[in-house]
Amino acid sequence: MIVLAGGHADYVDVVALSDIEAAVGVGRTVASDIRRDAQELLAGGYDPATAYAPPQNDR
16 A cells, blocks of 8 residues: 555655555554554565565574
């Protein structure tokens, strides 16, 4: 949703929390958590076009 709206890891506010709330059927706090998690995924190299997520180094 964020990427389709032109957002990226440094700009996730392109999608309003109210839009996330409506799309997923959650409240504002959960919508904020979802947007933050999406930002972290994108910053970590996640590619939504291919669902590629770089391996995590848990050291």
